[in-house]
Amino acid sequence: MGEAVIVVALLLVAVSATAAVAVRDPVRQSLVLAVLGVVLAVLFTVLQAPDVALSQLAVGSALTPLLLLLTVRKVKRRGRRRRENEP
Amino acid sequence: MNRRRTLLAVVEVAAWWAALGALWLVFVTVVDPLELAVGAGVAGVAALAARGARRAVAGW
């Protein structure tokens, strides 16, 4: 009975990780990835590893989505500039 | 005028220091002299940073 919370956390991680792979658009993928980071931190807490959860929270909740979104924006801008220059 | 401005700056940093030191004391698990010393030092650095940030945002 005490393992119910571990089972729930594992299920959440499995579902959100599958969704992060299945979603194709990078912007939406970064949103799923932010949620996956939070859920992973909950899983680490449930498994009694709060130090790992703390670093996962610090990296996964704000930093990874920021880097992804900045990369997407830069790639889009470069593609637009190339399209303007070529024709 | 200049002395008045210095006094204001010192009062502001002291207020930040007191508030941030109180926050530190709320967050630590056990209050002992070492925690008090570390908290006072860190709150001093953070108070200077907070004044800098406030001046950068507010513009005065």
Place this chain on the structure above:
Amino acid sequence: MNGWILAATAVLGAGVGATVWGVATGPLRRRVVAQNLSTALACPALLLLAQGYDRPAYVDLALVLALLGPVGTLVFARLLAGELAGDPPRARALTRSAAGLGAGVVLALCVAVGPSRALLKLLVVGVLLVGGNLLASRALSGGMAGARRG
């Protein structure tokens, strides 16, 4: 397994599970709201787990999440402002109920902890949680629309 962990399991399964579903499907405005709600709901769950495991140090996790969750949502609100300006997300009832859940959990834990420094810490976490999430959802629903679009 005590009542606190049971409550945390319920919050995780129903609340965070629903936000995982919401963030994986649907239009962009629904996904950003679900991302905001996921941090607003995981933070009370972490607080309940800290009480259930009887480890006050675990409250630090909830503190970090209450601080960084709204920061993450503000990142999305700022960088997706162009996409979200067309149809801004409106989820006032959901945001309010999540904030109410967080406040209720914090109040219940305060009653269980009793007057001490731990109660002050819980109150700081609660204020950060509710205030941060209301601020983030306001930024999502158009508060940042006037911001510079770079």
